[in-house]
Amino acid sequence: xxxIGKSVSxxxxxxxxxxxxxxxxxxxxxxxxxxxxxxxxxxxxxxxSIKYDFxxxxxxxxxxxxxxxKNIVDLIEKDQPFLVETEVKHMAEPIVLxxxxxxxxxxxxxxxxxxxxxxxxxDPEKSTLSFKDIDIIKGDVAKALASxxxxxxxxxxxxxxxxxxxxxxxxxxxxxxxGYALYGSLQCPFYVIKALRCLMGSAHPNIRVxxxxxxxxxxxxxxxxxxxxxxxxxxxxxSGRPVKIIYDxxxxxxxxxxxxxxxxxxRTGLKKDGTLVAMDIEVILDGGxxxxxxxxxxxxxxIHAAGPYxxxxxxxxxxxxxxNTPPNGAFRGFGAPQTEFAVEVxxxxxxxxxxxxxxxxxxxxxxxxGDLTATGQTLREDTSALMVLDxxxxxxxxxxxxxxxxxxxxxxxxxxxxxxxxxTGAGERNLKSKARIDLTETGVRIxxxxxxxxxxxRTMHAQIVTEALGIPYETxxxxxxxxxxxxxxxxxxxxxxxxxxGKILEECAEEMKEKLGGMSPADYFKKNGPLSIExxxxxxDWIIWDDKxxxxxxxxxxxxxxxxxELELDPYTFEVKPIKMTAVQExxxxxxxxxxxxxxxxxTAQGLGYALLENVVMRNGVxxxxxxxxxxxxxTLDMPELDIVMMENPYPGGPFGAKGxxxxxxxxxxxxxxxxxxxLGCDVREIPAxxxxxxxxxxxxxxxx
Amino acid sequence: MSELDLRRASSVDEALTIMRDEGRTPIAGATxxxxxxxxxxxxxxxxxxxxxxxxxxxxxxxxxxxTLVIGALSTYTxxxxxxxxxxxxxxxxxxxxxxxxxQIQNRGTIGGNIVNGSPAGDTLPVFAAADAVVVLRxxxxxRRVPFNEFYAGYRKTVIKPDxxxxxxxxxxxxxxxxFRKVGTRAAQAISKIAMAAVxxxxxxxxxxxxxxxxxxxxxxxxxxxxxxxxxxxAAAVLEAEINPIxxxxxxxxxxxxxxxxxxxxxxxxxxxx
Ligand SMILES: Cc1cc2nc3c(=O)[nH]c(=O)nc-3n(C[C@H](O)[C@H](O)[C@H](O)COP(=O)(O)OP(=O)(O)OC[C@H]3O[C@@H](n4cnc5c(N)ncnc54)[C@H](O)[C@@H]3O)c2cc1C
Numbered sequence: 001x002x003x004i005g006k007s008v009s010x011x012x013x014x015x016x017x018x019x020x021x022x023x024x025x026x027x028x029x030x031x032x033x034x035x036x037x038x039x040x041x042x043x044x045x046x047x048x049s050i051k052y053d054f055x056x057x058x059x060x061x062x063x064x065x066x067x068x069x070k071n072i073v074d075l076i077e078k079d080q081p082f083l084v085e086t087e088v089k090h091m092a093e094p095i096v097l098x099x100x101x102x103x104x105x106x107x108x109x110x111x112x113x114x115x116x117x118x119x120x121x122x123d124p125e126k127s128t129l130s131f132k133d134i135d136i137i138k139g140d141v142a143k144a145l146a147s148x149x150x151x152x153x154x155x156x157x158x159x160x161x162x163x164x165x166x167x168x169x170x171x172x173x174x175x176x177x178x179g180y181a182l183y184g185s186l187q188c189p190f191y192v193i194k195a196l197r198c199l200m201g202s203a204h205p206n207i208r209v210x211x212x213x214x215x216x217x218x219x220x221x222x223x224x225x226x227x228x229x230x231x232x233x234x235x236x237x238x239s240g241r242p243v244k245i246i247y248d249x250x251x252x253x254x255x256x257x258x259x260x261x262x263x264x265x266x267r268t269g270l271k272k273d274g275t276l277v278a279m280d281i282e283v284i285l286d287g288g289x290x291x292x293x294x295x296x297x298x299x300x301x302x303i304h305a306a307g308p309y310x311x312x313x314x315x316x317x318x319x320x321x322x323x324n325t326p327p328n329g330a331f332r333g334f335g336a337p338q339t340e341f342a343v344e345v346x347x348x349x350x351x352x353x354x355x356x357x358x359x360x361x362x363x364x365x366x367x368x369x370g371d372l373t374a375t376g377q378t379l380r381e382d383t384s385a386l387m388v389l390d391x392x393x394x395x396x397x398x399x400x401x402x403x404x405x406x407x408x409x410x411x412x413x414x415x416x417x418x419x420x421x422x423x424t425g426a427g428e429r430n431l432k433s434k435a436r437i438d439l440t441e442t443g444v445r446i447x448x449x450x451x452x453x454x455x456x457x458r459t460m461h462a463q464i465v466t467e468a469l470g471i472p473y474e475t476x477x478x479x480x481x482x483x484x485x486x487x488x489x490x491x492x493x494x495x496x497x498x499x500x501x502g503k504i505l506e507e508c509a510e511e512m513k514e515k516l517g518g519m520s521p522a523d524y525f526k527k528n529g530p531l532s533i534e535x536x537x538x539x540x541d542w543i544i545w546d547d548k549x550x551x552x553x554x555x556x557x558x559x560x561x562x563x564x565x566e567l568e569l570d571p572y573t574f575e576v577k578p579i580k581m582t583a584v585q586e587x588x589x590x591x592x593x594x595x596x597x598x599x600x601x602x603x604t605a606q607g608l609g610y611a612l613l614e615n616v617v618m619r620n621g622v623x624x625x626x627x628x629x630x631x632x633x634x635x636t637l638d639m640p641e642l643d644i645v646m647m648e649n650p651y652p653g654g655p656f657g658a659k660g661x662x663x664x665x666x667x668x669x670x671x672x673x674x675x676x677x678x679x680l681g682c683d684v685r686e687i688p689a690x691x692x693x694x695x696x697x698x699x700x701x702x703x704x705x
Numbered sequence: 706m707s708e709l710d711l712r713r714a715s716s717v718d719e720a721l722t723i724m725r726d727e728g729r730t731p732i733a734g735a736t737x738x739x740x741x742x743x744x745x746x747x748x749x750x751x752x753x754x755x756x757x758x759x760x761x762x763x764x765x766x767x768x769x770x771x772t773l774v775i776g777a778l779s780t781y782t783x784x785x786x787x788x789x790x791x792x793x794x795x796x797x798x799x800x801x802x803x804x805x806x807x808q809i810q811n812r813g814t815i816g817g818n819i820v821n822g823s824p825a826g827d828t829l830p831v832f833a834a835a836d837a838v839v840v841l842r843x844x845x846x847x848r849r850v851p852f853n854e855f856y857a858g859y860r861k862t863v864i865k866p867d868x869x870x871x872x873x874x875x876x877x878x879x880x881x882x883x884f885r886k887v888g889t890r891a892a893q894a895i896s897k898i899a900m901a902a903v904x905x906x907x908x909x910x911x912x913x914x915x916x917x918x919x920x921x922x923x924x925x926x927x928x929x930x931x932x933x934x935x936x937x938x939a940a941a942v943l944e945a946e947i948n949p950i951x952x953x954x955x956x957x958x959x960x961x962x963x964x965x966x967x968x969x970x971x972x973x974x975x976x977x978x
Binding site for chain 2: 571572573574575577613617624625629630634635636637638691695696
């Protein structure tokens with residue numbers, strides 16, 4: 001059965017198309033009540049008193065004293081509480097939980113909280129507390145800068161970004177025989193289990209987490225569902241009844257995570273001909289009020305901060321700073337869109353300053369197989385920076401158009417980028433991910449904790465198993481992720497679900513094939529009964545990484561991309577109209593071309609939103625435009641014509657040569673757009689480049705029209 | 706919102722009687738009202754559905770053959786499809802095309818847009834620039850209020866609780882009309898600034914939405930244009946005349962800049978050959 005490289009029908013297609021698929025809010029349990037979170041209305045201070053200004057009969061109420069074991073959302077650090085004890089560190093921080101069977105009564109309930117306010121910190125550059133510092137050193141930057149012909153400096157900024165998954169967060173906690181089941185919209189069921197074990201302690205060992213059909217995540221359902229699950233579970237534990245908590249859009253936007261805002265400073269030394277000789281980079285991320293995932297976001301951001309370029313002398317310093325705002329977290333790209341925005345806009349400014357062709361500048365410095373990255377990793381044959389750059393430039397007729405558009409209100413811009421697939425450094429080795437395939441009466445069932453969040457996990461995994469086992473695609477089932485029943489294949493993040501989990505599944509299938517000895521799964525099952533194959537991930541043995549020095553093989557492989565955008569600037573309103581986007585991306589090999597194309601189209605749209613529209617307005621430490629009316633993401637009419645080009649350069653360690661793809665498309669649109677705007681005389685160094693921001697740029701003053 | 710107390714009227718007279726006797730709030734397309742209900746800002750729970758009142762959905766000319774009369778329940782789709790609106794008030798057709806998406810265009814009405822009174826309502830600058838008159842009726846009788854006197858403040862109108870907006874009347878217009886919306890994105894967008902303008906040779910009229918608490922006309926700028934001042938002079942007058950707002954959607958600085966640019970755009974685009 002050939003399945004790889006074919007756009008087979010989605011495993012979740014019919015359910016979603018017919019409305020049969022059940023999302024968290026579609027599910028009810030007998031006796032279920034609804035939960036609500038009472039949150040802080042100050043960004044910094046202490047709780048003085050809490051008053052329940054309503055008739056509390058029939059209500060279940062929890063505060064921190066109801067925590068069965070530890071009031072800690074267990075993630076990288078153990079600093080974030082499920083419920084505030086006294087100290088409030090950000091707006092919308094959970095303080096009290098209420099539950100009632102009548103939603104109207106629940107929402108009418110008034111809780112009055114008095115605070116003692118303290119002065120908050122909102123500016124990460126003024127913050128004195130760093131959650132994580134990184135210092136990557138290659139060669140001798142100071143010396144190389146001293147001998148450079150030219151030095152170019154610049155500071156670049158990126159804003160918050162909200163995920164806007166179509167389904168808001170939602171969890172249901174259900175008491176069941178001997179324990180609890182948690183159903184919900186989430187990316188990482190085993191992260192939730194870890195957090196709940198810490199919350200409930202050893203007295204409550206029987207907890208399982210089941211992922212319900214999930215309407216998008218983009219990283220936004222990586223860590224925060226652990227918090228909501230804890231809340232639902234506390235209320236269920238106290239009331240003895242199933243408790244459902246569904247956030248509406250406003251609550252979801254003000255309370256849950258966003259992309260980390262970044263400030264990136266570059267100081268670059270070059271030879272006159274444009275050869276990079278030194279890159280001194282500082283990355284500052286606004287982490288928000290708790291550590292959550294900031295160290296790992298900072299890590300990926302720093303590793304990508306020098307862009308897809310070779311340079312012998314590089315220093316990258318990173319700081320993940322505390323501020324009194326809701327914690328920022330995982331978001332498609334995980335730090336790289338921020339730092340790659342900075343380096344690509346900086347490269348464009350270098351080309352301008354040195355009067356070099358921007359394509360030639362990139363070609364001269366682009367990483368090639370055999371080159372060393374900023375962390376000292378030697379790149380292998382699956383390095384495609386030049387390939388994607390040349391193809392993008394060729395098919396868009398970039399150089400001719402750049403000249404042709406001079407003096408008009410149309411412009412063309414490009415960005416070259418890369419994205420490491422899988423966990424950073426020793427991450428995959430430490431994770432020890434497992435995957436399992438079970439024989440069924442009719443075929444096989446895949447049992448992994450990797451979640452389908454719209455990107456096609458089930459379909460793509462089934463294709464890999466189909467191909468490796470040589471059985472019909474229709475006979476491969478995919479189990480609903482239930483932590484009591486599936487193997488812990490690690491979180492569904494970091495563009496690792498195809499490349500890493502898919503690889504373990506491929507190996508499981510090969511082993512199973514051998515066991516079947518030529519029999520069909522059904523025949524084997526009839527004759528010998530059940531059979532399960534579980535295997536653990538073995539990263540390539542050549543990967544060497546030092547977490548202290550940040551040197552070594554940061555990622556087993558990288559995807560490569562070059563985006564070229566043509567756009568128009570309205571001279572009266574400063575509105576930008578994207579006309580055409582060419583996205584040339586190499587990610588090993590597409591397992592499912594239609595789904596892969598969908599990832600690039602969607603990621604490009606999300607990247608264009610990040611570049612032009614999506615502006616989180618923070619006031620007093622909280623999102624002030626927390627509605628879809630005022631936080632705008634692109635509609636179809638905001639999207640340009642798309643030319644999506646999928647190039648191949650197989651990675652031997654991935655299933656059938658595949659690398660990771662999910663995050664790659666997010667890295668290019670921001671810098672490509674801003675580099676085009678530069679052609680129009682607009683010195684933009686931050687995104688979102690809203691019309692308001694463009695209008696305020698130097699050279700845009702006076703009536704432009 | 707779990708409970709709504711809803712009645713439906715089958716004629717304007719019945720609607721007016723119910724409004725007087727039961728103090729119900731009318732709902733037309735409900736596209737504004739349901740958003741308010743969702744955000745918990747909807748106070749009245751006793752509603753009267755007037756959607757089916759065909760009498761209020763007519764578009765035509767008055768007995769004088771000049772005045773354009775648009776029924777309050779006319780939807781944006783109705784406006785776009787109406788030959789007489791296309792002919793007499795093309796700037797309203799342009800505005801209608803830029804409202805929401807197809808669903809809102811099929812359901813949203815001009816009566817709702819006007820009475821809801823958001824300063825970002827896209828038809829408001831059109832009626833302001835057109836010197837329109839709104840027709841209000843209750844069991845006490847009918848009255849006509851110039852559109853430019855209809856708003857008393859932010860989302861405040863002079864309509865009484867027992868009155869229905871019946872129609873909008875627009876006198877015939879001399880000169881080229883224009884409408885420009887600057888939204889937060891290409892579609893499904895709230896205006897950050899909108900301009901409707903008429904290049905009447907004797908009496909040029911300019912109105913802006915989303916600039917202040919209500920839709921505004923700019924009489925000083927209009928006078929500058931009427932007296933034959935250069936566009937640069939008129940632009941300077943406009944800059945001094947307006948005092949835009951800052952909000953989560955845009956900034957005062959941008960709004961002022963773009964208002965002036967839109968005026969320049971209008972003047973350039975409509976310049977006599
Ligand atoms: C997704 C979306 C997009 C939108 N986009 C736009 C846009 O681009 N531009 C824009 O201007 N608006 C937009 N709107 C707002 C809204 O659709 C318009 O204002 C619409 O014209 C309201 O008309 P309605 O008939 O639905 O009003 P309703 O919601 O039915 O009523 C609104 C108010 O008017 C009163 N009312 C209605 N009719 C009468 C009457 N005849 N007499 C007395 N009182 C009356 C009601 O009591 C209520 O207070 C959008 C709304 C949504 C949900």
